[in-house]
Amino acid sequence: MYQIKNFLDNDDIRVAExxxxxxxxxxxxxxxxxxxxxxxxxxxxxxxxxxxxxLIELKGDEYVTSAGAMQWMLGNVESVTDVKGVGDFLxxxxxxxxxxxxAVKPKYRGNGMLMLEPTYKHLLIEDISNWGSGMxxxxxxxxxxxxxxxxxxxxxxxxxxxxxxxxxxxxLRLSGNGLAILESPVPREELIEIELENDVIKIDGNMxxxxxxxxxxxxxxxxxxLLGSAVSAEGFVNVxxxxxxxxxxxxxxxxxxxxxxxxxxxxxxxxx
Numbered sequence: 001m002y003q004i005k006n007f008l009d010n011d012d013i014r015v016a017e018x019x020x021x022x023x024x025x026x027x028x029x030x031x032x033x034x035x036x037x038x039x040x041x042x043x044x045x046x047x048x049x050x051x052x053x054x055l056i057e058l059k060g061d062e063y064v065t066s067a068g069a070m071q072w073m074l075g076n077v078e079s080v081t082d083v084k085g086v087g088d089f090l091x092x093x094x095x096x097x098x099x100x101x102x103a104v105k106p107k108y109r110g111n112g113m114l115m116l117e118p119t120y121k122h123l124l125i126e127d128i129s130n131w132g133s134g135m136x137x138x139x140x141x142x143x144x145x146x147x148x149x150x151x152x153x154x155x156x157x158x159x160x161x162x163x164x165x166x167x168x169x170x171x172l173r174l175s176g177n178g179l180a181i182l183e184s185p186v187p188r189e190e191l192i193e194i195e196l197e198n199d200v201i202k203i204d205g206n207m208x209x210x211x212x213x214x215x216x217x218x219x220x221x222x223x224x225x226l227l228g229s230a231v232s233a234e235g236f237v238n239v240x241x242x243x244x245x246x247x248x249x250x251x252x253x254x255x256x257x258x259x260x261x262x263x264x265x266x267x268x269x270x271x272x
Contacts, residue, residue: 002074004113017188019125020179021057026050027118051118054144054181062109062147065116069143075112107147116144121183126210132244134175134213137182141209146178154213173213184209185252192248202237207252212244 007013008023012031017024027050030041044050056063058077070079081104108114128135128149136154145151154173174180184191194201196215204222211217222237240246 002112004074016052017123017125019127021059021061022125022179022181023055023057024052024123024125024181025055026052048187049120051120052123053118054116054123056108056114056116056144058108058110058112058114060109060111062107063114063144064105064107064147064149064151065114065144066142067104067106069116070106070108071115071117073108073112073114075110077108077110077112077114080107080109105151109147116181119183121185122187124182124184124188126180126182127178128174128180129177131174132212132214134173135180136211136213137172137174138206138209139171141182141184142172142174143181143183145174145180148176149174149178149180150176175213182210184249186249190249190251192250194246194248195244196240196246197243199243200239200241201246202239203248204237206238207248207250208238208240209247209249211240211246212242214244215240215242215246 008015008025012028014026014028015023016026029045030051033041053071058075073079123143126135128145142151151172151174153170155170191209202220202222218239218241219236220239222235
């Protein structure tokens with residue numbers, strides 16, 4: 001038996017999104033400041049640069065998280081690692097190295113509460129079943145998912161998409177039924193969802209943060225010839241063909257917004 005006070009009933013905390021047994025909580029103001037950081041934190045909060053956390057209520061089910069993502073767990077909750085031996089560990093380490101995700105993802109199960117570490121990134125709850133046979137993520141997007149959601153590494157169908165598309169040769173894919181928590185560099189309000197049905201989208205830049213695994217991703221010249229591409233000043237574009245969905249962050253590359261910037265804000269707020 002437990003009670004949680006001064007948390008969800010705190011007027012400085014709001015539930016930004018809720019789906020299933022997951023809540024995304026957002027701190028409207030950062031009160032842990034000092035005279036040197038107060039102004040920075042005030043204007044950061046005004047511009048939606050706020051700390052956010054994912055709260056998962058476990059009801060006999062299991063969740064997988066990135067390594068080091070857990071902040072606290074309450075109740076009858078235990079942590080286990082899904083490593084079956086040295087060979088399995090080496091395989092997971094290889095998978096983690098090519099996707100920039102943690103090699104070993106801990107699993108939490110039982111009955112109680114699981115709170116993940118705060119972040120300045122924007123947290124999204126996605127129902128993987130809405131993505132057909134699977135959802136491919138940009139590097140660093142994965143935070144947690146229900147254990148029944150399958151995650152595996154897929155390889156690009158051609159080297160051009162990896163070398164010229166700035167997407168890497170491997171990506172993490174989530175498939176099956178269940179919820180996943182993603183870390184996005186932009187809020188959901190700035191994400192454009194495009195559904196293709198035997199069609200094509202061409203993107204100048206690395207703006208796609210997630211897409212259906214049914215889409216064929218290549219990198220092509222923006223024009224019919226190299227000269228045409230040079231004259232148009234577009235060069236190469238990322239091309240997605242087929243039937244499926246894609247999430248675009250169109251303002252990401254133009255804002256100069258980086259996670260290094262957020263790391264600096266986090267350091268200031270802690271007084272370090």
